[in-house]
Amino acid sequence: MAHPIVVVSNRGPVSFALDPAAADGVSSRRGAGGLVSGLGPLVRGTDAIWIAAAMTDGDRQVAGRGVTDAEGFRVRLLDIDPDTWRTHYDGVCNEVLWFAHHGLWDPVVEPAWPLGWVESTWSAYREVNAAFAAAVVADAPEGAVVLVQDYHLCLLAPAVRAERPDLRLVHFSHTPFASPQWLRMLPRQARHELLEGLAAHHACGFHSVRWQHAFEASCEDAPVRCPPTFVAPLAPDPADLAATATSAATVSAVGELDALVGDRRFVVRVDRIELSKNVLRGFDAYAALLEAQPERRGQVVFGAFVYPSRQGVAAYDRYARAVAERVAEINERFATPEWTPIAYDPHDDYPRSVAALVRADVVLVNPISDGLNLVAKEAMIVNERDAQLVLSPHAGAWDELGEAGAWRAEPFDVGATALAMADALDAPADERERRAATLRAASLARTPADWLADQLAAAGG
Amino acid sequence: MAHPIVVVSNRGPVSFALDPAAADGVSSRRGAGGLVSGLGPLVRGTDAIWIAAAMTDGDRQVAGRGVTDAEGFRVRLLDIDPDTWRTHYDGVCNEVLWFAHHGLWDPVVEPAWPLGWVESTWSAYREVNAAFAAAVVADAPEGAVVLVQDYHLCLLAPAVRAERPDLRLVHFSHTPFASPQWLRMLPRQARHELLEGLAAHHACGFHSVRWQHAFEASCEDAPVRCPPTFVAPLAPDPADLAATATSAATVSAVGELDALVGDRRFVVRVDRIELSKNVLRGFDAYAALLEAQPERRGQVVFGAFVYPSRQGVAAYDRYARAVAERVAEINERFATPEWTPIAYDPHDDYPRSVAALVRADVVLVNPISDGLNLVAKEAMIVNERDAQLVLSPHAGAWDELGEAGAWRAEPFDVGATALAMADALDAPADERERRAATLRAASLARTPADWLADQLAAAGG
Numbered sequence: 001m002a003h004p005i006v007v008v009s010n011r012g013p014v015s016f017a018l019d020p021a022a023a024d025g026v027s028s029r030r031g032a033g034g035l036v037s038g039l040g041p042l043v044r045g046t047d048a049i050w051i052a053a054a055m056t057d058g059d060r061q062v063a064g065r066g067v068t069d070a071e072g073f074r075v076r077l078l079d080i081d082p083d084t085w086r087t088h089y090d091g092v093c094n095e096v097l098w099f100a101h102h103g104l105w106d107p108v109v110e111p112a113w114p115l116g117w118v119e120s121t122w123s124a125y126r127e128v129n130a131a132f133a134a135a136v137v138a139d140a141p142e143g144a145v146v147l148v149q150d151y152h153l154c155l156l157a158p159a160v161r162a163e164r165p166d167l168r169l170v171h172f173s174h175t176p177f178a179s180p181q182w183l184r185m186l187p188r189q190a191r192h193e194l195l196e197g198l199a200a201h202h203a204c205g206f207h208s209v210r211w212q213h214a215f216e217a218s219c220e221d222a223p224v225r226c227p228p229t230f231v232a233p234l235a236p237d238p239a240d241l242a243a244t245a246t247s248a249a250t251v252s253a254v255g256e257l258d259a260l261v262g263d264r265r266f267v268v269r270v271d272r273i274e275l276s277k278n279v280l281r282g283f284d285a286y287a288a289l290l291e292a293q294p295e296r297r298g299q300v301v302f303g304a305f306v307y308p309s310r311q312g313v314a315a316y317d318r319y320a321r322a323v324a325e326r327v328a329e330i331n332e333r334f335a336t337p338e339w340t341p342i343a344y345d346p347h348d349d350y351p352r353s354v355a356a357l358v359r360a361d362v363v364l365v366n367p368i369s370d371g372l373n374l375v376a377k378e379a380m381i382v383n384e385r386d387a388q389l390v391l392s393p394h395a396g397a398w399d400e401l402g403e404a405g406a407w408r409a410e411p412f413d414v415g416a417t418a419l420a421m422a423d424a425l426d427a428p429a430d431e432r433e434r435r436a437a438t439l440r441a442a443s444l445a446r447t448p449a450d451w452l453a454d455q456l457a458a459a460g461g
Numbered sequence: 462m463a464h465p466i467v468v469v470s471n472r473g474p475v476s477f478a479l480d481p482a483a484a485d486g487v488s489s490r491r492g493a494g495g496l497v498s499g500l501g502p503l504v505r506g507t508d509a510i511w512i513a514a515a516m517t518d519g520d521r522q523v524a525g526r527g528v529t530d531a532e533g534f535r536v537r538l539l540d541i542d543p544d545t546w547r548t549h550y551d552g553v554c555n556e557v558l559w560f561a562h563h564g565l566w567d568p569v570v571e572p573a574w575p576l577g578w579v580e581s582t583w584s585a586y587r588e589v590n591a592a593f594a595a596a597v598v599a600d601a602p603e604g605a606v607v608l609v610q611d612y613h614l615c616l617l618a619p620a621v622r623a624e625r626p627d628l629r630l631v632h633f634s635h636t637p638f639a640s641p642q643w644l645r646m647l648p649r650q651a652r653h654e655l656l657e658g659l660a661a662h663h664a665c666g667f668h669s670v671r672w673q674h675a676f677e678a679s680c681e682d683a684p685v686r687c688p689p690t691f692v693a694p695l696a697p698d699p700a701d702l703a704a705t706a707t708s709a710a711t712v713s714a715v716g717e718l719d720a721l722v723g724d725r726r727f728v729v730r731v732d733r734i735e736l737s738k739n740v741l742r743g744f745d746a747y748a749a750l751l752e753a754q755p756e757r758r759g760q761v762v763f764g765a766f767v768y769p770s771r772q773g774v775a776a777y778d779r780y781a782r783a784v785a786e787r788v789a790e791i792n793e794r795f796a797t798p799e800w801t802p803i804a805y806d807p808h809d810d811y812p813r814s815v816a817a818l819v820r821a822d823v824v825l826v827n828p829i830s831d832g833l834n835l836v837a838k839e840a841m842i843v844n845e846r847d848a849q850l851v852l853s854p855h856a857g858a859w860d861e862l863g864e865a866g867a868w869r870a871e872p873f874d875v876g877a878t879a880l881a882m883a884d885a886l887d888a889p890a891d892e893r894e895r896r897a898a899t900l901r902a903a904s905l906a907r908t909p910a911d912w913l914a915d916q917l918a919a920a921g922g
Contacts (some may be wrong), residue, residue, distance in 0.1 A: 107873075185873045288575065419576070
């Protein structure tokens with residue numbers, strides 16, 4: 001007999017807008033994002049309750065109603081004080097935990113915790129987690145399995161366990177997990193609460209055995225008793241992906257890319273402009289290749305489908321400017337009247353991004369660190385030209401795709417990345433076909449349903 | 462029966478200058494530095510041979526003579542091509558291995574290995590190591606124990622073992638050792654050679670069990686068969702230290718500091734201005750304390766005896782400028798006509814530095830990462846006022862001094878460092894005395910002779 005399911009995540013599967021024309025004063029629409037697109041179809045139309053933070057004014061209106069049915073979901077939105085939520089989300093999740101888990105600080109100067117940081121800032125993370133804990137305690141059905149998603153929500157398990165011993169709690173991290181050395185950069189109290197919070201789950205899951213080991217090592221280092229752990233990589237939903245790939249918008253975008261690329265080879269990357277994604281070194285590797293092997297000039301186009309994110313955060317704005325400047329420098333240096341080395345347009349266009357993966361000859365995925373990298377798998381599934389994958393071993397997806405036939409791109413090694421791109425471009429047709437087929441099979445080996453089943457199994461439910 | 466000893470280090474115990482007035486055309490003088498002052502007295506006047514690189518024109522002259530007696534040492538200097546040696550020392554040792562072992566890169570943008578780096582730069586490290594290997598092979602007495610010192614010389618063991626199976630090879634790292642995550646930032650080939658080079662020793666030694674574990678973890682991660690390892694922290698030579706502390710220059714400098722400090726409390730740090738030493742966050746902690754507890758203003762002086770190092774290297778020059786600016790800002794912000802919060806003079810003056818340790822009420826040692834930190838032990842030995850030690854747990858010396866009575870200063874936590882300084886300043890006299898006595902005993906518990914004996918024991922010789 002299946003246990004009831006409660007999903008707990010920062011962002012929910014439905015968002016609401018105030019709508020005076022609607023009978024209940026709000027209109028709803030489905031949310032986006034990797035978690036929602038992976039998990040959404042599996043819980044839509046079931047009794048599962050999805051608890052998330054209210055983000056919009058419409059969400060806040062709905063929050064007062066308790067568990068609400070919308071778009072096939074049963075959602076429970078939490079109306080959290082906006083300043084507190086903002087401090088939690090920007091001041092802790094994005095500026096601290098994301099950096100620690102991905103290893104993005106420049107240790108010589110950052111982080112530098114000011115006096116009272118735990119009281120002024122970490123306290124907001126505690127408060128938001130406490131609000132989620134209270135909602136789980138109040139609304140979870142008897143004996144439910146509670147699936148807590150990601151680094152935003154690491155502290156709620158102790159309070160839930162104390163109040164609701166009938167529940168089974170599973171935490172899943174979509175990011176990497178910080179090594180002990182990086183986790184030690186947090187204030188001691190915050191590190192301790194984070195690990196104790198995770199340890200209070202019945203199981204903690206990760207996309208890669210490396211993040212699992214890093215978590216276990218961080219527990220041992222603290223020391224905190226390590227809970228049971230499991231590895232359950234997410235995978236794309238093939239039907240969902242096929243629908244996008246064959247949509248009119250994508251087909252049209254493929255046609256435009258055909259015109260752009262012509263009979264040249266097409267190297268593609270699709271990423272947010274995110275510090276962990278290593279966009280600059282990717283361009284540098286391409287430039288190194290054009291420099292060292294001039295015969296490639298005019299024979300290849302690098303399609304950089306990279307889109308600004310976290311705008312307004314100084315480090316991200318600086319990085320986005322650096323990306324635009326690097327593109328301009330490289331194009332200035334190598335372009336000819338007939339050929340622009342890098343095609344770059346920072347306007348986010350999802351069908352065009354999928355079209356680029358369909359049309360690519362080589363896909364570059366070279367992050368410094370990445371929980372999984374779903375794009376790598378998506379590319380191998382939708383591509384129609386036996387695209388070669390140049391992949392960083394620091395992406396979680398390396399576990400499944402590395403040995404299967406990806407070309408290795410060490411993220412800090414511009415030269416090695418350049419040579420991997422060259423190897424990928426030069427591989428003979430039979431090798432391309434063999435690698436692409438193996439990688440496609442590896443990318444299709446699991447589905448979101450497998451990932452969900454692994455979490456339920458880990459719950460012992 | 463004792464085995465003959467060969468010491469191998471980048472810098473030797475004697476340096477030579479061309480001197481037309483001398484019978485053999487050169488004059489000699491004893492070198493300085495932690496290794497020479499620790500190991501020098503123990504091997505001077507023995508049959509031990511010390512192999513090092515020629516640095517000066519005088520050294521190069523002597524290099525041609527083979528093993529040479531000077532200043533009580535038997536030295537063998539190697540005349541290495543200056544460009545090669547410079548690339549080895551600056552391009553690999555200082556800019557790469559130092560950064561990896563101390564964790565000093567900003568991973569978003571550095572390192573970024575250009576195409577051909579192994580051939581153009583790492584090759585110089587190989588060449589210098591090969592020159593040392595050839596000298597050991599040629600000059601080591603039958604059955605000698607060869608003590609290879611520090612991160613400059615990690616590749617010579619395989620060649621020496623192949624040619625001279627009679628020798629016992631020990632490597633000792635004076636730095637931390639890179640965690641697997643940081644060592645993976647090196648080009649794969651360089652990382653592999655580094656670990657294989659170390660693994661070819663009969664034993665590898667470290668100042669702290671943490672560096673030992675990091676080395677073992679890096680071997681497992683590579684994977685490379687891990688050699689036997691040992692922990693043998695260095696300690697000051699108490700006689701040598703006492704001689705300096707009671708010298709006329711030091712006594713005079715103590716008098717000057719008395720006049721400067723008056724009846725205020727005296728917080729002291731003595732460091733090179735080195736990225737790993739965390740000088741800026743130390744000032745920020747002091748400023749946070751003055752801000753949060755205004756009653757301390759005018760009651761304390763921070764003596765910053767910090768001296769520029771690696772001048773000409775952009776990151777170090779920038780850091781030194783930032784240090785001077787931060788001092789000026791804090792003094793500008795808090796100073797009164799009668800009181801300057803920070804006494805800072807970047808002119809390196811060894812007797813004055815020792816005098817500051819003698820005269821301190823609180824000694825701040827807050828590195829991001831530090832192999833040992835001999836200053837912490839020296840301070841506890843020479844101080845005459847029951848000085849309290851505010852110590853980073855990321856210094857190797859924490860292993861011996863942390864539990865013994867140091868105040869804990871998490872290096873990334875400015876607030877926690879400020880509070881540790883406050884606790885150290887406010888400790889009652891009996892607690893001060895107890896902690897100082899325990900730390901003095903812990904700092905005197907070992908001598909350089911113990912450290913040498915541990916290396917010889919690890920050699921199985």
